[in-house]
Amino acid sequence: MKENSRDSKSGKKAAAPSDNVLLQTVEQYKREREILLALSSDLTKVRDKNDLILLFKKRIKGLFYISHTIVTLIDYKDATYTPFLLDNDGSPIRSHQRYQEMVHSRFPLNEPFIQSVLHAAAPISFLLEDIMNEPQSPPFLRVNYEKGVKEILMATLMKEEKAMGFLHVYTDKPGGFSTEFRSIINGIIPQISSAVSNIIKNEELLKEEEEKSFLLDFSSEIATVRTKEGLARAVQGALHKLNPSGGFVIRRINEDKKALSPYVHDLSKTHDKKILTALENSVFPINDGIQNRILNSAIPMLFNTEREIQRSPDSAYLQYWKQMGMENFAGIRLRNGETNLGILLLDLDDINVKLLKGICAQVSIAMANIMANEQITKTQEEQSFLLDFSKDITRVRTRLDLQKAIFTVLDKTMHTQLAMIRVIDDDGIHLSSFMYDRSLFPNTKGTFDDMVAIRITVEETYTAQVLASEEGLMFNVEEELKNGNAYATLWKTTGLKNMYALPLRVGDKNIGTIWMLANRLSPLLVKGICAQISIAIANIQANEQLDGYKKKLEVENDYLKEQIKTIYNFSEIIGSGEAMQKVYRLISLVADSNTSVLVTGETGTGKELIARAIHNASPRKEKLMVKVNCAALPASLIESELFGHERGAFTGAVDRRIGKFELANNSTLFLDEIGELPLDAQAKLLRVIQERELERIGGKQTIKLDVRLIAATNRNLEEEIKAGRFRADLYFRLNVFPIHLPPLRQRLEDIEPLTNFFIQKYARSTGRKIRSISPRVMHKLRSYTWPGNVRELEHLVERSILLSEDGKIEDIYIPENAAEDQQNPALLLNRSLDEVERSYIIETLKRCAGKISGAGSAAEVLKIPGNTLHSKMKKLGIYKSDYFS
């Protein structure tokens, strides 16, 4: 390589010095010194590129002939140098087609041309044609040559003893660099070096200033932001300064933490409706290979759209961005403290870390503030909403009202479905369904009804968890499905994501559970609503209980009245004969126990009196005995009479009714005429007796019972069983302790005291004074068969009193030939005619005190002559002992 150094040239010039030349040389040095001084002082004033360019253009060009000057800077990062400053106003190469390329090129340092510059101790010049064809020479040499430039003078700019760049001076005149010029350049190179590093420093400072004021502007802009829209405007304004044509999007992490949704954006780059709606309305899964990378990166990231599409071809938004012409994009996470809020995606090709971080810090704060604001507004709304709800609910008195209030609130305002409210029963163990939305599971009615019907306990796994929890639990439907929760299959049918289960509490007391399906519920709202619902339920329960008490009181009242009506009937049982003595013994034997008693006996024998006597002698006597006449009610009503019903259990059941069984709890239930009970009711009765609990008709709740049963009948139940009209199993349950009441005709000795008793009773109530009863009448009473037993006697006495005169009963109207006589079961037994005849004659003789013939005799009653009776007695073997016993 040929090089023309200053020494070689000056050597030529200084070959033959003369005085003149010497003088000239002195002059020259003087001039040189002056130029140097002047330039130096100018150079110290250089602040920016323009100053330096002016200096080259105006000052140096004014002194020497050159075509143009360039400063290049070394980048040690990749060991290159590149144009920094171009004084090319008059430069001939500006018109060269490679000019722009040259301006932006990075020329490698490791080639001989620039290395020789670096190694030269002073500015060094080259003739372009000598070096430009060297294989590694930088192309700008040829470019200059092609535009007529002949020679280049290169000087190395130094900073802290390290090469920082080069000064290139070009001339189109051959031999155009004078010794003086070279010497001057050599002299001012240190000043040019420091001028260049000053310019760099200044530019850096300026850039920093700009960034700072940019961020400052942005921050004051952001400080006024209160809403999403405001944020969008502020970000758009700022980013527009960075990249006027670029768009941006801020995505926010959704509450499920599984996806991000667009928060604010500028999509002005496209007008394609399809793209816009797709981008605006989508939810993007967090782990899509881009968003998760951004969220995990502490620094801004630069992405190449095409490369990311290759990586995750399914990511729709990348395709759209590509269509929008975004080659690259930057992504930065938005973070408040240690919490990721979302990401900022920008249409940018380069990353200025400081600037982006600054922007993101501001955006994050604004976003956090807006979110906090939104939260506050939401909380306020929720609170006022709760207040309204609480007003609604204080007016609630019945379940129906409550149901209406709850459904309105949950469905309309919270997009929540009430699945079920269960309430803890009085026993503190069971939970019954209190309210539920059957329409919630329309396709699964069977399963849901089954579940509703099951009376769970507080120990049930899910219920126990809920009751034990402080503020309720959330069951994720999908997860519960995986865990094999049987309920979850049902939940799933609603399409809602979560089941919220909360304890209902009044004070510290659990009163039940509430189950609601929703995608998401505000904890504050749910808590508030549950508190209100709890109170409302407690009120309704109290109301219902009050109603119950009222009803019970009314019913009890009725019974009291009935009791008062019949009080004289059972204060005493009249009769001291042998047969009754046996009955009394049985009563006193059984009264203390809880044993069921079956009282049998013909109609009118006083079975109810016996039942009351048993009750009154039992430990249950403090409570009222409850009586049901099974024959008195139509078969269709007997069950509800006995067991009660829930409202709506059947047509006509407008109200809830407490059954006689429930009423008789802890007391005695007297089932009169049990033989008349329909078979269906018998079955149910049997179940209640066996299980000692019952369910109201149409009810789901079972009620534990402690009831003593006394049944009575005038039928022969064994015959009824044979005929299929009575259940044998029920009979065995009832017939634990049978008491048979003898018919009045078998206790003739009691007829007189009974008659006197009834005379007393009716004399008092009618106000008549009966002083005597004729012996004839008494005799007549004794000889009658009394098919209607004591009751018939009572009625007869009552009638006779009304017909009496002068306080004397002279006659009594015993029905002649009473038809029922033939019906008397005693006479209808399967016996031979002789047997019937024999026993009938004995009966009659007994009633007639053994008198065979004459007035008031058996013969008279039987309407046969005395002789005939005598011979019949002989024939049938009737002796005195038979009728005197």
Add this chain to the structure above:
Amino acid sequence: MKIVVIGGSGLIGTKVVAQLREKGHQVIAGSPSTGINTITGEGLAAAMKDTDIVIDLANSPSFEDNAVMEFFQTAGRNLLGAEISAGVKHHVALSIVGVDIMQNIGYMRAKMAQEDLIRQSGIPYTIIRSTQFFEFIGGIANQATQGNEVHLSDVKFQPIASDDVAAFVVKYALGAPLNNKIEIAGPDRFDMYQVADRYLQYMKDPRKVIANGKPEYFGGAVTHAALVPAGLADLGAVSFENWLTTQLQNA
């Protein structure tokens, strides 16, 4: 090929950059001084553009346990993240022989964290585990100096010349990614204190080396063979003696 050498201004980095440029590659020497910072992320994305190979030869400015862990984790995450985005095809890192068995030492834990991040990144990689550089011996002596005495262990020691390290790094960087680690070491094996002793003598350092017989390295207990390759290793060409000679010439 475009290659980015992170820590390109460091001891090994400078040499690797020079050797790669010598071979005609387009090399970017990345370091905070050249505007490429793996901690702040400055210049990183731009440097990674169109890059084929990244060689990480950076080191933490502070060796305090927490600081060094923070450095290698943050730098590792940022660098690997940028590489993934840029589609880099080979990541090469310089680690230390025995790093996995000296986890009681903070620096080793940090280097292990760096290795783990690389393995998990999904980027094709080669991890080069090197023994200590000759240049490091002075530092080892200094940290073991008490007054005029240098108390050093007799653990096995097989230091390597930084030129050799750089040559190996270049070789493996230009080769296909191994997706594994390989080990490199110096040609000769010593007891640690011997090397320091020889070094100080050669440097005419008045300090006296005393073998304390404790198997330790930077204050942490290690096995005798922890610092030397257990199996096959690539051995450097420059012997300790040869290196010493050049050191005096340079001085």
